[in-house]
Amino acid sequence: MTTDNCTVPSIQLDATVVGAKHCYDAWRESVRAVYDVEPAADVKSTTESIKAWLLKELIFSDVSFSPQQFRHCRRLAKDSNYISLQIYKSGRCLGTAGDQTWQVAPGDVHIFDFSREFSSVASKSTVIGCLIPHEFVGYDPARHPAHIMFSGSTPVGQFLASTMFALLSQLPRVGISEADDLSNGFCSLLQGLIEPQLPPKEKERNAGEERRNDMRSYLDRNLSDPNLNVNHLCRVFNISRPSVYRYFAEHGGVAQYIVQRRLKRAYFQLASVPEFHGRVKEVAHGLGFNDAAHFSRLFRRKFGVTPKQAANLSSAGRLSRDRNQLREQSINFSQLSEWIQSI
Template identity: 65%
Template sequence: MQLYRYGGSQGLLGENSWQIAPGDIHIFDFSSEFYSTASDSSVIGVVIPHEYIGYDPARHPSHMVFRGNTSTGKFLTNTLLALFGELPNVKMEDADDLSKGFCGLLEGLLKPQEPSGAGERKHREDRRNEMRSFLNRNLSDPNLGVGNLCRQFNMSRPSVYREFAETGGVANYIVQRRLERAYYQLASVPEGARRIKEVAYGVGFNDPAHFSRLFRRRFGITPRQAASLDGAGRLTRLQQERPKNGSVNFGQLSEWLQSI
């Protein structure tokens, strides 16, 4: 929790930016990675463990601000200044009660920050979309997995698993998105412009042979056949090649390609 008495700061946490003006109270989750720059300033602040104020990274935002021109902001500013002014006189036997009272105040102020009902559902949906977007942006990382989501969104592994239960888990979601991206890259560039191995490595697969097996299982054709599809969904050089069961509908594959 920080209060700038004069000067200011600006920074970035995730995809959200902020600016701190004198008199504003800002609360950061220090377990999240953020970047900031500050002008010549005077700052007072306190560092408080999550559990002391009932903060839950899965439910509360990583950054909260109470502007100095609001009633709540003024109240927090006066309380923080009074606390720091009284610290030199506080006796050890009173310190515990004083800290509990201050933390209880902050815990009460955090309650309105908690999403509830429809708001909670919207919050979870937005977070789920952000997690999927994060994975989609980082598919080329062969080590991408649950641990990345835990660190990026300050969530426990069980919480992450729950968010991806309907997609068959995080690993399955990543594999399916990688295969879809590979299909798009193979079928959307001129034949021979990209090697299949390059595409496999580029979307995060370490083993091209394993990639080819998964690709055929998902789409019913090989990566080589996908690379031979022209823009209308017809086979060019490999036009006569078909799976033995003859079940692949290349027109449907083309329509699907144009939709992703």
């Protein structure tokens, strides 16, 4: 993994980094949070590669892999509250989800819901993609289809694909200070394209459900604001306090929802940048925790480790360790999985 205080975190994994002997095992470990994978041939490939960038809570990737089978099963789908956008640059894929079947061809844009099971068989392929939390684009598994496709022959498909390629080309140079704007802009574009995919009868949604989703999305975009509370939501959405309480009752209230989302974002940020002096305090203050000791207690209660331990554990698992040592020892390539499990 590479990162500094200026550019967004990134990962590169290929045979030049881990050695050909460990290439497939490293690939399998990296994607285990979302897929069970099996090679289509008896011989393990030595050509798998991953480049990935962490943009706020979006994970963009550029991957190449040999012919193999993918399965996103119930065990993996249990808490997978995000969608995957994929564009094949080369190769092909045949997938199934329930009674739905699809074919993936180069240039088409496919969106999959990772809260549901599906499987696929792919040829040797190169694919760009992005993992996105449901709430960032207003995706609702109860209303939206499990699979959405935009043909590469249509203006919409071409526009979305060109946006993805343009963004990926810039990610190696994107600064952390620019991450929020780029993430929000991309999600707004995608949300505008996903919403029309609803069946006609679903477009007249319950107003309360829409308002609740809008408030959750607003909170997730503004977790760094120390003034987030019930009154803040009442002003922004012109809504009564009892209504706000009702929308967040299942989460234990607005304050509890905000704290839990902030803690999750804190773990996400600590796991993404190597630990340095003052990092924990910086993350805590950046997410509205003015009392570092209180933040540490809440963090440990939720994750079982202190913020500093989480940062150190993350740093210990970086791919920057000596390559010879990587080839000789039992290898743990879990950084990408940690990113995925954090969103």
